[in-house]
Amino acid sequence: MTSAILPPAPAGGPVDDTAVVDHELLAAQTRGGFWRDVWNRLRHNPSAWIGAVIVGLFVLVSMLAPWLAPYPPNALPGQAYITPTHIPGPGELPQFPLGLDRFGGDVLSKLIWGAQASLLIGVISTAFGLAGGMLIGLIAGMFGGQVDNVLMRFIDILLSVPSLLLAVSIAALLGQTPFAVMIAIGVSQVPIFARLLRSSMLQQRSADYVLSAQTLGLGRGKITMSHVLPNSVGPVIVQGTLSLATAVIDAAALSFLGLGGGRPETAEWGRMLTYAQSELAIAPYLAFLPGICIMITALGFTLLGEALREAMDPRTRMR
Numbered sequence: 001m002t003s004a005i006l007p008p009a010p011a012g013g014p015v016d017d018t019a020v021v022d023h024e025l026l027a028a029q030t031r032g033g034f035w036r037d038v039w040n041r042l043r044h045n046p047s048a049w050i051g052a053v054i055v056g057l058f059v060l061v062s063m064l065a066p067w068l069a070p071y072p073p074n075a076l077p078g079q080a081y082i083t084p085t086h087i088p089g090p091g092e093l094p095q096f097p098l099g100l101d102r103f104g105g106d107v108l109s110k111l112i113w114g115a116q117a118s119l120l121i122g123v124i125s126t127a128f129g130l131a132g133g134m135l136i137g138l139i140a141g142m143f144g145g146q147v148d149n150v151l152m153r154f155i156d157i158l159l160s161v162p163s164l165l166l167a168v169s170i171a172a173l174l175g176q177t178p179f180a181v182m183i184a185i186g187v188s189q190v191p192i193f194a195r196l197l198r199s200s201m202l203q204q205r206s207a208d209y210v211l212s213a214q215t216l217g218l219g220r221g222k223i224t225m226s227h228v229l230p231n232s233v234g235p236v237i238v239q240g241t242l243s244l245a246t247a248v249i250d251a252a253a254l255s256f257l258g259l260g261g262g263r264p265e266t267a268e269w270g271r272m273l274t275y276a277q278s279e280l281a282i283a284p285y286l287a288f289l290p291g292i293c294i295m296i297t298a299l300g301f302t303l304l305g306e307a308l309r310e311a312m313d314p315r316t317r318m319r
Helices: 017-030 034-043 046-063 107-143 145-159 163-174 178-205 208-215 220-228 234-256 269-279 285-312 314-318
Strands: none
Touching (some): 034 285, 046 107, 107 234, 107 269, 107 285, 145 178, 163 178, 178 220, 178 234, 234 269, 269 285
């Protein structure tokens, strides 16, 4: 079996970071490839395991909501137990283990169905932002020049507006519907993905393998799609994982502001927070429970995204 010969480390003096990084990348390739090395690093990262477990449970609950939830999403089985001064809380009624809300809905069922709604909004909005951002970043990184300048000035205009404010404005213009929320959150994420892919492609365009491909007479489109783009999407994938956490929070924020559409008893975490405000004095759990669900879900996506970023960053391999 032929073994790769790695360059020797310097005996003394300052260490060249570029040489060390190249040494680490070559060692990773020798052990079986870049992605296998990323997987090995993720396996030994506790944050990755914690994030993966949280995200996995979130996805599992979302998929199994029709079987896990005791009641349908808009059912109000506890209306008879609601009074103007009292709402049965957790443990008071055996058939409603987490209590009821002001409308008579089962809180446990709404939390489960709300996970499905939040996952759907988060995934679709992030996918929309990822597709739009990658398209703009690809065109800017491929053509450069005036095309790059025009597209990046447009991205700068979008970045000049805070993302949540931009999402609120778009959702208000499109109407109070879940689809409008998805589009609004997706548009607010487009500048992040566009600038990230463009920056990564500009770095790759000066690499030796691109110069070699140009020497062989390959066209710009062939070089970009076959060589530059595949080596540039890593940071974008990581950012997409992190953006899922932001999308879940933004979806809850838009629903909290009344831009998510649906009836007051709709099973969605942000909407549950909205209608819990007036009941904080007699039923504070109505705000705590969906708030905890949002926090834990966002934490899971953040931990998993950060672990993936560290595993794919060549400079962290020196640690």
